[in-house]
Structure formats: C-alpha cells, structure tokens
Amino acid sequence: MxxxxxxxxxxxxxxxxxxxxxxxxxxxxxxxxxxxxxxxxxxxxxxxxxxxxxxxxxxxxxxxxxxxxxxxxxxxxxxxxxxxxxxxGELGELSIGFMMSSAYTVLPALARRFTAKHPRVALRLRELLPPDLEEAVKSGRFDAGIMFDVGGVGGLEARVIHREALCLAAPSDHPLALKVEIAPEDLGGVPLIIAPAETTPSLREAITGFCRRGGFEPTARLEAQLQQTIVSLVSEGLGVAVTPSSMRKLGVANVVYRDLVDAPQIEHVVAWRPANLNPALRLFLAEAGAG
Amino acid sequence: MxxxxxxxxxxxxxxxxxxxxxxxxxxxxxxxxxxxxxxxxxxxxxxxxxxxxxxxxxxxxxxxxxxxxxxxxxxxxxxxxxxxxxxxGELGELSIGFMMSSAYTVLPALARRFTAKHPRVALRLRELLPPDLEEAVKSGRFDAGIMFDVGGVGGLEARVIHREALCLAAPSDHPLALKVEIAPEDLGGVPLIIAPAETTPSLREAITGFCRRGGFEPTARLEAQLQQTIVSLVSEGLGVAVTPSSMRKLGVANVVYRDLVDAPQIEHVVAWRPANLNPALRLFLAEAGAG
DNA sequence: CGATCATGATGCCGATAAGGTATGGATGCG
DNA sequence: CGCATCCATACCTTATCGGCATCATGATCG
Known part of the structure; x- marks a missing residue:
C-alpha cells in the first residue's frame, strides 16, 4: 500500500x-x-x-x-x-460563560491576555445570568464560568480571581448622596434595590452582613437580576443600591457612588468541572491565576 | 514513523x-x-x-x-x-494555439466537445497569427496548433481535421457580384486582396492554382494577414478576395460572396510535436478526429 | 573506437515491523 | 461470585525495508 x-x-x-x-x-x-x-x-x-x-x-x-x-x-x-x-491546549476551543458584572472587571483583561498568549484557541465568550451560568458549567455546556462566589457548590471547583469592594449607588438628589462615606446605620430603614438571593447569594450575603453591622436586616424595595439594571433603576430615582464598585464604570446619569465604611468585598471566581478534560482549560486557569 | x-x-x-x-x-x-x-x-x-x-x-x-x-x-x-x-490525460492543462480562421470553423465545436468530455482538463485557447503559431507549437509553448496545412514542415506532425471551399468575396457593387458563380478566367486581371505567402502558404497556393486554371498568375493589390481584415478591406471597396467560405459568417456589410467553379479547398490541420508527452494531447487529437 | 564513468536497477541478506493466535487483567453485570 | 466484555500483552510468523554488492546501460573522453 x-x-x-x-x-x-x-x-x-x-x-x-x-x-x-x-x-x-x-x-x-x-x-x-x-x-x-x-x-x-x-x-x-x-x-x-x-x-x-x-x-x-x-x-x-x-x-x-x-x-x-x-x-x-x-x-x-x-x-x-x-x-x-x-x-x-494551544489549539482548540474554550467556552467561557460569565456574568455581566465580570465584563466590567476581570474578563476583558483576562480574555485579552489569554488570546494573546494562545492565539489558536478559539475563545467563545457568552454572558449568562448567574444561576444559568452555574448550571451551564455543571452540565458541560461551558468549560468554565466566571461568577460571584458560589460557596463551593457541588461538583464545581472554583478559585477566586478578583475581589472588589461594594459601594452605595444612590440617585444624585438622594439625601445619602450628601455623605462622603456610608456607614451601616445610614442604611437603616432605607429600602434597597437588590438582586434576589437565588441569583447572587454571595452578594446578598455581603450586603446583609453590612446591614447587620448597623443592627438591621436589609429590606428589598425592588429586585432585579443584573447589577446594570439595578443601577439603572437607581438612576430613575427608584431607590438606592449596594453594588460592586465596578458599576461606577457604567457612567449612568443621575447616579452617585459613595464608599462604604469598612466596605465588604465581593469575590469573582472562575468555576469549572474537575472532570473537564479540555487542555485549554488548564491554560485558561493558569492565566486567570487560578492554577 | x-x-x-x-x-x-x-x-x-x-x-x-x-x-x-x-x-x-x-x-x-x-x-x-x-x-x-x-x-x-x-x-x-x-x-x-x-x-x-x-x-x-x-x-x-x-x-x-x-x-x-x-x-x-x-x-x-x-x-x-x-x-x-x-x-x-483527464486532468491537467492543454494549451492550443489557433489561427483566427479556425475560430469560425472547427474550433468552437471541438473545444465544446473536448471540455464536455474532459471537464478537468483546463483548455487554454489562444489565437495567434499563423507563422507565430507554427513556431510556438514547435518550441513547445503550445501543445498543439490549429492552422492551415503547413505542408509537413519539419518536426511537427499534422492531421487534417477540416476542409472548406474557397469563395470569392467582392464589394456588392462590383461587376463580379452580378455573376452567380465565378470561373478562373473571370478573375483575370482583377487585382486581389490576399494574405502574404509566408503567412498562409497553402491558402496562397490554392488561390494561385485556381488562377492558373484561368491561365494567369494572381496579382496582389493589397496584402493583409488576417482573413477578417481582408474581408473588411473588400467591404471598403478596395478590391476582391478569394477567401475561405467560413468568412461568410462574418456578416460584413457591402460584401457579397460567390461560389467558385470547381472551388479549391483549404485544409485546417491540427499540428503537434511528436515528442509532446502531455497525455491530454492524445485525448484532444482523438476528439479532433486526428488519432 | 574502446575504456571509463555515471546512473539507475537488481540480487541477496539481516534487521525491523506488522499481523495473527493465545492469553492476561480490569471492569461491569446478572 | 462467576461470567462476559474489552483492551493489552506475549509470543510467533511473515512481510517489508534498507544496506551492500553488483549489473546493465548510455554518455564521455582519451
């Protein structure tokens, strides 16, 4: 032959x-x-x-x-x-799901570094709502997901790749806008626009923890899943919100941001199935500093 | 390995x-x-x-x-x-040179049949003046040439693939236009527009032979290499010409064509170097009926 | 014009690699 | 626990490959 x-x-x-x-x-x-x-x-x-x-x-x-x-x-x-x-892992595809909030923080630089270093890996990026994201990574539809800490939930491995402080977002004519720094007790009795606990439990937890330092439980006036939506509702004067600092980059009109006293931090993690054998994933994790 | x-x-x-x-x-x-x-x-x-x-x-x-x-x-x-x-020979290239006259006679059908039968042979067709053509085939720049009979000239093999009668082309107001059929003696003393002997010796020979039957040698008023040019000069009233019948297809205004008595025939041949090893050439020759 | 040289083909041999049969080891299933 | 499935391993036989020596042929040169 x-x-x-x-x-x-x-x-x-x-x-x-x-x-x-x-x-x-x-x-x-x-x-x-x-x-x-x-x-x-x-x-x-x-x-x-x-x-x-x-x-x-x-x-x-x-x-x-x-x-x-x-x-x-x-x-x-x-x-x-x-x-x-x-x-x-230097040739192939890598699909990464991420929540919107990461698009303002870790994702851009990470994606840029990764594609520069591994140009022949086709990076498929897709934004999802946090609950869908976790499910999608677990089921294997994505090689990894970037999201707020999921609290070591079953089946996924996760590493923190970014931390950011929370801050207050308030309409510019809101009384709290007059303060330079917001203490927990300042929020007492102020209804918040907040994401549902199912969507981003760790964010909810951080906000709850902050409020408890003021001796009260947070009360939700409105719920929205996306932080961008929340800030947008703030800009419409519908209330104030505690939100990741990266939301400042949004540049929404009529919204001012104020630091919190001893601001709680929210963690962005990259999460993946340990059984995932895509070799490009290891390179991605290394690049994310989650080796 | x-x-x-x-x-x-x-x-x-x-x-x-x-x-x-x-x-x-x-x-x-x-x-x-x-x-x-x-x-x-x-x-x-x-x-x-x-x-x-x-x-x-x-x-x-x-x-x-x-x-x-x-x-x-x-x-x-x-x-x-x-x-x-x-x-x-069913895949490759085949370059064929041809004189203009063949474009009105054998070439179109032959090219159509050949490409239909051997679609993966790229047929490169190129028109040349007859003397260049012979040289180009001899030198190997073309696999074959289609031309008037070259009289078995050195190095090339040739087969007749088409014959056509000559006819008279005259301006429509010329006295000869009144005749239905032209005898050799009708041309006595009539100056002809004719191709130079170097260009198409066999055509020149056929015309000479016809004139001699009338007892005279043809006299050239004007010379032009291409039959189309000759017919065009006829249409301008510059003289008459003895030309292949296929020139009738040209449809030039102010020209009439008349049959010749016992019209001499001119032969189109395909000529090639016997040493040419392009397998597609054999298929082309077979298709041309020159196997 | 014959000797010589260059070039590719052929004959033969040893090493290597491929495929076959028999069998072993691991894993899942009844 | 025994059996069936499935891939790996052991061992043998045969085929293939590459090396060396040599041959056949055609060009070159004295």
Whole structure:
C-alpha cells in the first residue's frame, strides 16, 4: 500500500531529479529509493519519471503528483502538529460563560491576555445570568464560568480571581448622596434595590452582613437580576443600591457612588468541572491565576 | 514513523470507539490495531482516546486529530487518484494555439466537445497569427496548433481535421457580384486582396492554382494577414478576395460572396510535436478526429 | 573506437515491523 | 461470585525495508 513515506521519497527525488542525491538527502542509500519509487509507480499504475541516462525528468502525471504530494505531506505534518498543540491546549476551543458584572472587571483583561498568549484557541465568550451560568458549567455546556462566589457548590471547583469592594449607588438628589462615606446605620430603614438571593447569594450575603453591622436586616424595595439594571433603576430615582464598585464604570446619569465604611468585598471566581478534560482549560486557569 | 495507514486505523477506531469492531472493519484482528494505536499515540506523544471499560472516547486532541486525519486521508487519496487521471490525460492543462480562421470553423465545436468530455482538463485557447503559431507549437509553448496545412514542415506532425471551399468575396457593387458563380478566367486581371505567402502558404497556393486554371498568375493589390481584415478591406471597396467560405459568417456589410467553379479547398490541420508527452494531447487529437 | 564513468536497477541478506493466535487483567453485570 | 466484555500483552510468523554488492546501460573522453 502507498504511504506517506513514499510521497516524501518522491518529493525529494522530484526536487533533485537524481536518485543518488535524493537518497543522500533522505539519509538512505540509492537502491531502496529506486525500489520505493518503482513500487510507488507500480501501485499507482502511473509512470512518474522518465529515466534518462544523464538525469531524470518528471512526467506530466509526475508533476501533478508532486504538487499533490506537497500539499498532502503538509496536511499530514500539520495534523500531527495540531494533535500535539491540541494536547497542550494551544489549539482548540474554550467556552467561557460569565456574568455581566465580570465584563466590567476581570474578563476583558483576562480574555485579552489569554488570546494573546494562545492565539489558536478559539475563545467563545457568552454572558449568562448567574444561576444559568452555574448550571451551564455543571452540565458541560461551558468549560468554565466566571461568577460571584458560589460557596463551593457541588461538583464545581472554583478559585477566586478578583475581589472588589461594594459601594452605595444612590440617585444624585438622594439625601445619602450628601455623605462622603456610608456607614451601616445610614442604611437603616432605607429600602434597597437588590438582586434576589437565588441569583447572587454571595452578594446578598455581603450586603446583609453590612446591614447587620448597623443592627438591621436589609429590606428589598425592588429586585432585579443584573447589577446594570439595578443601577439603572437607581438612576430613575427608584431607590438606592449596594453594588460592586465596578458599576461606577457604567457612567449612568443621575447616579452617585459613595464608599462604604469598612466596605465588604465581593469575590469573582472562575468555576469549572474537575472532570473537564479540555487542555485549554488548564491554560485558561493558569492565566486567570487560578492554577 | 507515523504513516497514513495508522491514520486510517485511527479514523476507523474513532468512528466505532471500539477496538474489536474497528479491527473487524479494517479486516484485521484486534491486537495489532491496539498496538498501532498505541504506537501512534506514543509517536505523537499525545493520548488520543480514553479507554473505559464499557467503551472508548476521544480526547480533545483526538477529536482534533480525527478531523485532520480525515482531510489528510482525503488529500492523500485524491493525490493518488489525480496522478492516475493526469496519466490518462483527464486532468491537467492543454494549451492550443489557433489561427483566427479556425475560430469560425472547427474550433468552437471541438473545444465544446473536448471540455464536455474532459471537464478537468483546463483548455487554454489562444489565437495567434499563423507563422507565430507554427513556431510556438514547435518550441513547445503550445501543445498543439490549429492552422492551415503547413505542408509537413519539419518536426511537427499534422492531421487534417477540416476542409472548406474557397469563395470569392467582392464589394456588392462590383461587376463580379452580378455573376452567380465565378470561373478562373473571370478573375483575370482583377487585382486581389490576399494574405502574404509566408503567412498562409497553402491558402496562397490554392488561390494561385485556381488562377492558373484561368491561365494567369494572381496579382496582389493589397496584402493583409488576417482573413477578417481582408474581408473588411473588400467591404471598403478596395478590391476582391478569394477567401475561405467560413468568412461568410462574418456578416460584413457591402460584401457579397460567390461560389467558385470547381472551388479549391483549404485544409485546417491540427499540428503537434511528436515528442509532446502531455497525455491530454492524445485525448484532444482523438476528439479532433486526428488519432 | 574502446575504456571509463555515471546512473539507475537488481540480487541477496539481516534487521525491523506488522499481523495473527493465545492469553492476561480490569471492569461491569446478572 | 462467576461470567462476559474489552483492551493489552506475549509470543510467533511473515512481510517489508534498507544496506551492500553488483549489473546493465548510455554518455564521455582519451
């Protein structure tokens, strides 16, 4: 049966048109090369070279075969190389789900670093609501997810890759806007716009913890899942919210942000299934500082 | 060394995910397949399959390698098939030079038939003036030329593939336009527009032969190389011409065509170098009826 | 014009690799 | 716990490959 080795022999021969020198280049002696070429021609049923006494020349079929051999060999070598790259995680796809909040913090720089370092990994980024995200990573639809800490929930491994302080977002004409820094007790009795506990439990917990330092439980005036939505509702004067500092970047009109006294921090984590075998995931985790 | 056979083995295995059944499909027993795959993995340095007790599964690298193997194998098989086709002349290029006159007669149908029958031969058609054409075929710049008979000139083989009668082309207000049929003696003393003898010797010979039957030598009023140019000069009233009947198709205004008594015929031949090894040439000659 | 050289083909041998059969080891199932 | 399934391993036989020596052929040169 014809194989790729015979193609390599033929290419060397076609490039030198000389059995002896081709054999030398192939680090073999001339007789086996002659035989391999003869067997190649026999199996193809096609004469590839005209042997003249001075030097050989390619037939028309041989010229065509030479071109095709070059592309075939290139495809072959590329296939092997690609397998090795894919094994190292440097070639392939990596799908990352993330919550909107991460798009304002860790994600942009991380994605930029990763694609710069591993240009042949197609990074598929998709934003999801936090609860869907956790489910999607667990089910394997995403290789990893970037979200607020999920509290070590079942099946997923997670590492903190970013921390940010919470702050107060208030309408600019709100009384709290007059203060430079907000203490827990300042929020006593002030209804908050807040994300539901199911959506972002760790954020809820951080807010609750802050309020408790003021001796009260937070009361929700409105609930919305996305922090952007919450800030937007604040800008409409519907209430105040405790939200990650990165929301300041939004630049929504009529909203002022105020630091909290001993501000609680919220953690962004990258979470993945330990059973996930995508080699690119390891590289991504390393890049995220979650090795 | 990795070879194409191992790729075929791997594809069969990847498609069944079962060593036993893959081996069966490959008409071999299971142990050598196991070993070939193991050796493939070892040489790549990449694990391609996860072996579970129930059934195997592809790793990420294996999935990638599967795709690449398929394209590589396809390229490989195509290369072999192309060599065979090129050898039969059914794949490749064929360059044909032709004189303008043939574009009105043999060439269109011949080119149509040939490309229909051998769609993968790229037919390069190019018109040339007859003297250039002969030279171009001799030098190998064209695989074949279609021209008026060159009288068995050195080095080229030629076969007649078309014959056509000559006719008289005259301005519509010329006295000869009144006659239904032109006898040789009718042209006595009438100056002709004619192609130079170097350009188309056989045409010149035919015209001379016709005139001699009337007992005189033709006199040239004007010379032009292309028959179309000659007919065009006729239409401008600059004289009459003896020209191939196919020129009637030109539809030039103010020109009438008249049959000649016992009209001499001019032969279109296909000419080629006997040493030309382009296999497609044989198919072309066969199609031209010049086998 | 014959000797010589260059080049590819052929004969033969040892090493390597491939495939076959028999069997072992691990895992899941009744 | 025994059995069935499935892949890996051991061992043997055969095929293939590459090396060395040599031959056949055609060009080159004295």
């Amino acid at each position: 014809i194989d790729i080795r015979q193609m390599r022999y033929f290419v060397a021969l076609a490039e030198t048109l000389h059995f002896g020198r081709a054999a030398e280049r192939l680090r073999m002696s001339q007789p086996p090369l002659s035989r391999q070429i003869a067997s190649l021609e026999a199996e193809l049923g096609v004469r590839l070279l005209e042997r003249h006494s001075r030097q050989a020349s390619l037939t028309f079929a041989g010229q065509r075969f030479l071109e095709d051999c070059r592309t075939t060999i290139a495809a072959f070598d590329q296939a092997c190389e690609n397998a090795r790259m894919a094994d190292r | 990795i070879d194409i056979r191992q790729m075929r083995y791997f594809v069969a295995l990847a498609e069944t995910l079962h060593f036993g059944r893959a081996a069966e499909r490959l008409r071999m027993s299971q142990p050598p397949l196991s070993r070939q795959i193991a050796s493939l993995e070892a040489e790549l340095g990449v694990r391609l399959l996860e072996r579970h007790s129930r059934q195997a599964s592809l790793t990420f690298a294996g999935q990638r390698f599967l795709e690449d193997c398929r394209t590589t194998i396809a390229a490989f098989d195509q290369a072999c098939e192309n060599a065979r086709m090129a050898d039969r």
